[in-house]
Amino acid sequence: MKPFSRAERVSVKIQSTLSELLHKKVSDPRLEMATVTGVKLTDDLRHAQVFFCVSGGKKxxxxxxxxxxxxxxxxxxxxxxxxxxxxxxALTFVYDESLDYGSHINEVLKSLSVDGDSDTEGESDS
Structure with a gap:
């Protein structure tokens, strides 16, 4: 049995080739900061969802x-x-929300106070 399906292998090839094309051949300023984060291809290889991220907010x-x-x-x-x-x-481009979500989680974790750590230190001294 093959470790990866044909669709998965082609997805990886599409992702790397698209990244190269964006970097070297596309001159659209709207795509300068775009990064292809993944490609999901149907098993029949007819439709590909291309996930991308870009910095700079909703605009x-x-x-x-x-x-x-x-x-x-x-x-x-x-x-x-x-x-x-x-x-x-057929290529469908989809914004990858996972990086925004990860950034939001980091902000939440940073905003938590570390007072709980100082309480546990005092209890272990007793």
Whole structure:
């Protein structure tokens, strides 16, 4: 049995190729700070969800979505040439909320007081 499915292997290849294309070939300023964080491909290799993140808040998020929408034809054509698949999957771009959530969790943890630690130190001395 193969350790990874074909869809997973193609997903990794799409992610690395898209990252390279964004860095070297796409000149849209809305996509300069965009990072591809993952690709989820259906088992039939027909549809791909491309997850991305961008710094700069909600405005940058919506601008990046518009940038991906306008560049999707170029990206799909470039990917088709590099991947050599029989069918090139349709690309859907989705903002990756996980980094924002992780940042929010960090803020919450930093805001917690460390008074609880000093109470346990005093009890262990008794």
């Amino acid at each position: 940058a998020k919506y601008e990046a979505l518009a940038g991906f929408k306008s560049a999707s034809g170029f990206l799909r054509k470039s990917l088709a040439g590099k991947l050599g698949l029989k069918f090139m999957p």
